[in-house]
Amino acid sequence: MKLLHLRVNGAQVEREVPDNRLLLDFLRDDLGLTGTKEGCSVGVCGACTVLLDGRPISSCLALAVFADGCEVTTVEGLERDGALDPLQRAFIDCGGFQCGICTPGQLIAARALLNEHPQPSNDEIRAWMMGNLCRCTGYYKIVESIRAVADGTVRA
Amino acid sequence: MKIEQRCTVPVAREPLWRFLMDVPAMAGCVPGVEKVEPRGDNRYEGRMKVRVGPIALTLDGAMAVREQDDAGYRAAVDAEANDRRVGGGVHVNAQMSLRELAPGETELVVTTDARLLGKLGEFGQPVIRKKADTMMAEFARNVAARFRE
Amino acid sequence: MNAFEYLEPATVDEALAILAEHGDDARPIAGGTALVNLMKQRLVQPAYLVGLRRLTDLSTIAANGELRLGALCTHHELEISPHIQRAAPVLSEMLRRVANIRVRSMATIGGALAHADPNQDPPPVLIALDARVVVGSRGGERDLQVEALFTGYYETALAPGELITRIVIPAQPAASGAAFTKMLPQTQDDYATVSAAARLTVDGERIADARVAAGSVGETPLRLRAVERALVGQVAAPAILRDAATLAGDEVDPLSDIRGSAAYKRAVAAVIVRRTLEQALARARAGAPA
Numbered sequence: 001m002k003l004l005h006l007r008v009n010g011a012q013v014e015r016e017v018p019d020n021r022l023l024l025d026f027l028r029d030d031l032g033l034t035g036t037k038e039g040c041s042v043g044v045c046g047a048c049t050v051l052l053d054g055r056p057i058s059s060c061l062a063l064a065v066f067a068d069g070c071e072v073t074t075v076e077g078l079e080r081d082g083a084l085d086p087l088q089r090a091f092i093d094c095g096g097f098q099c100g101i102c103t104p105g106q107l108i109a110a111r112a113l114l115n116e117h118p119q120p121s122n123d124e125i126r127a128w129m130m131g132n133l134c135r136c137t138g139y140y141k142i143v144e145s146i147r148a149v150a151d152g153t154v155r156a
Numbered sequence: 157m158k159i160e161q162r163c164t165v166p167v168a169r170e171p172l173w174r175f176l177m178d179v180p181a182m183a184g185c186v187p188g189v190e191k192v193e194p195r196g197d198n199r200y201e202g203r204m205k206v207r208v209g210p211i212a213l214t215l216d217g218a219m220a221v222r223e224q225d226d227a228g229y230r231a232a233v234d235a236e237a238n239d240r241r242v243g244g245g246v247h248v249n250a251q252m253s254l255r256e257l258a259p260g261e262t263e264l265v266v267t268t269d270a271r272l273l274g275k276l277g278e279f280g281q282p283v284i285r286k287k288a289d290t291m292m293a294e295f296a297r298n299v300a301a302r303f304r305e
Numbered sequence: 306m307n308a309f310e311y312l313e314p315a316t317v318d319e320a321l322a323i324l325a326e327h328g329d330d331a332r333p334i335a336g337g338t339a340l341v342n343l344m345k346q347r348l349v350q351p352a353y354l355v356g357l358r359r360l361t362d363l364s365t366i367a368a369n370g371e372l373r374l375g376a377l378c379t380h381h382e383l384e385i386s387p388h389i390q391r392a393a394p395v396l397s398e399m400l401r402r403v404a405n406i407r408v409r410s411m412a413t414i415g416g417a418l419a420h421a422d423p424n425q426d427p428p429p430v431l432i433a434l435d436a437r438v439v440v441g442s443r444g445g446e447r448d449l450q451v452e453a454l455f456t457g458y459y460e461t462a463l464a465p466g467e468l469i470t471r472i473v474i475p476a477q478p479a480a481s482g483a484a485f486t487k488m489l490p491q492t493q494d495d496y497a498t499v500s501a502a503a504r505l506t507v508d509g510e511r512i513a514d515a516r517v518a519a520g521s522v523g524e525t526p527l528r529l530r531a532v533e534r535a536l537v538g539q540v541a542a543p544a545i546l547r548d549a550a551t552l553a554g555d556e557v558d559p560l561s562d563i564r565g566s567a568a569y570k571r572a573v574a575a576v577i578v579r580r581t582l583e584q585a586l587a588r589a590r591a592g593a594p595a
Contacts, residue, residue: 002311019311019354022341042342044494046407055381055410061341062411063334065311066358109406131405131494209421209459210332210340211348241307242347275348282560282567283458286524290457 009077026064035075046132049105056112075104096145098136163296185298229254244276335416376415424496428526432518433502439471455525481506482588522557550579
């Protein structure tokens with residue numbers, strides 16, 4: 001067992017976990033943050049994407065102990081003071097989601113992209129987002145949503 | 157999957173045959189075998205450890221010499237073993253025979269029909285073949301060394 | 306996953322001491338993208354997992370003639386490094402196509418080499434660039450050429466208790482050019498069906514030096530010495546490159562898997578090597594760095 005001290009979505013968290021707890025299970029089961037989804041459980045689909053110290057990672061492949069002393073951001077942490085992140089607003093306005101199961105991962109991956117490249121080209125968007133799979137949308141609206149945020153055309 | 161293997165051992169056919177049919181002695185030359193215990197009636201139980209990169213398998217199982225033809229230098233062996241921790245197993249039916257190449261040189265031919273179960277079944281066949289080839293080569297070296305002693 | 310004890314040493318010396326103490330019962334873990342998957346499948350069940358993430362000494366990049374990359378640098382950190390883009394752009398090109406952004410954000414270059422999956426992209430490129438690894442243990446340090454690191458399927462020349470600490474890429478020769486080709490007939494985040502890396506150094510009309518390596522073509526990444534021998538000293542003409550590349554078919558020993566049969570990969574290897582040689586030559590002539 002290890003006692004973890006970390007920040008999750010801006011809030012201080014202290015929790016004891018078994019050494020072999022996955023970060024995904026810690027977030028969903030121990031902290032009740034069920035926005036992050038388990039899709040493939042082998043790190044390929046991206047539904048479990050969270051930010052670890054700002055880096056997009058597969059939480060299904062990360063041990064919870066890797067987050068000790070770190071900052072974790074899940075989809076629940078994208079909003080600021082009750083206001084949706086522009087990406088969330090864009091996904092709603094542009095139709096960037098249908099069933100929603102991949103959407104938390106898409107949003108987190110897109111947030112990481114725009115944090116590192118505020119003005120990505122469409123090719124850069126596609127290359128970065130390539131690892132987040134979607135079975136519903138065909139990806140066009142996801143790219144459009146991210147494009148809208150980068151271009152500053154999302155309604156406030 | 158079927159695997160056919162051959163190796164040449166610098167030992168005459170007769171003494172090599174007697175060595176191979178002495179299962180506990182022969183097993184000592186198989187890489188990774190940790191123990192072999194006779195259970196009577198040509199049956200043996202044992203444990204073998206095999207590594208494939210980071211994956212360490214501990215195979216516990218049993219083998220039986222189903223047929224033994226001393227005059228023809230042929231035998232048939234059945235074995236099954238599994239690794240409970242990894243959750244996989246292997247069932248093997250093997251035919252072995254010796255062919256004299258020269259007075260002090262014998263070819264051992266082993267034809268194996270192996271069924272890989274559970275997790276082991278997920279290893280690609282080529283990987284298993286390569287592993288089997290490596291182990292066969294090491295077995296031949298160990299047998300040759302044993303006879304030099 | 307099995308129950309294990311997670312240890313997180315604060316220094317390299319502490320890590321090496323723990324690994325020496327526990328031997329086969331302990332496994333080092335860096336980014337974990339490969340190892341956690343193996344552990345989730347119960348294929349690897351260590352008693353101790355030695356987390357390396359606090360060893361920040363091993364995640365630096367230094368450029369001083371040669372490139373010295375800390376083993377714990379992630380693929381992404383290396384991918385965006387201006388030092389690497391300047392000194393060895395083929396490395397940046399290769400790194401940004403590895404898997405997906407999540408894997409690249411966690412997986413480390415040292416961890417990848419120690420994992421020794423023969424389908425990985427970094428090894429053939431590092432071999433073409435004449436790179437070596439620095440390996441640390443309680444007994445000291447040793448250097449190992451990358452092509453000598455891989456001894457078998459997922460097996461390396463690392464002894465128990467040893468950790469890769471650095472990857473060193475020497476200054477690339479003037480008048481050289483390097484290229485990497487990854488054949489990906491299925492998805493972009495996949496391992497290569499076949500990959501090839503080459504560095505050619507030209508001297509006037511002739512090829513003065515050639516380093517050629519291939520990935521996903523056997524139990525380990527392979528340096529294609531027959532291809533190299535057919536190039537060195539020759540006039541750098543398309544027919545020479547094509548004939549040399551044909552030799553790759555015999556030099557490789559691919560495994561059949563879901564990406565292709567051994568025969569298919571063998572045939573494709575010659576094509577991929579030829580394209581890589583052509584691109585490397587063009588870069589050498591353009592005066593572009595490796």
